[in-house]
Amino acid sequence: xxxxxxxxxxxxxxxxxxxxxxxxxxxxxxxxxxxxxxxxxxxxxxxxxxxxxxxxxxxxxxxxxxxxxxxxxxxxxxxxxxxxxxxxxxxxxxxxxxxxxxxxxxxxxxxxxxxxxxxxxxxxxxxxxxxxxxxxxxxx
Numbered sequence: 001x002x003x004x005x006x007x008x009x010x011x012x013x014x015x016x017x018x019x020x021x022x023x024x025x026x027x028x029x030x031x032x033x034x035x036x037x038x039x040x041x042x043x044x045x046x047x048x049x050x051x052x053x054x055x056x057x058x059x060x061x062x063x064x065x066x067x068x069x070x071x072x073x074x075x076x077x078x079x080x081x082x083x084x085x086x087x088x089x090x091x092x093x094x095x096x097x098x099x100x101x102x103x104x105x106x107x108x109x110x111x112x113x114x115x116x117x118x119x120x121x122x123x124x125x126x127x128x129x130x131x132x133x134x135x136x137x138x139x140x
Contacts, residue, residue, distance in 0.1 A: 003105075004108070005107075009112055009117060013126065020041075023075050023078035024056065031071055040055070040059050043055050050068060079116070083120065111135075112135045116136075
């Protein structure tokens, strides 16, 4: 019998794709003017920040070995600056589904590598739906 459900929130409960796109676009412009568009962005799905930067730089033919860590930190900083989630960012259907699952007795949890998960869930007004959150802050 299923007693709990673990969600990866991104693309399922909240939609942050556009924010990541804008942050990578800003980093690309500041990193040697690397071109960045939807086709390159589509290659980043599921990739870590470092791997995403490698994909962007490879597409542009730019070598940036000694400054990659700084660029990745700046990208996350831009992303966090863009964060302004509201309850509408989780979508009415997602909120109703979470509420119905809890009402039915399921324990709900989040599993994400993102260190921003709690902030995003709080801003989207759905943090209280989850009994546990295991995110990038818990992974060492």
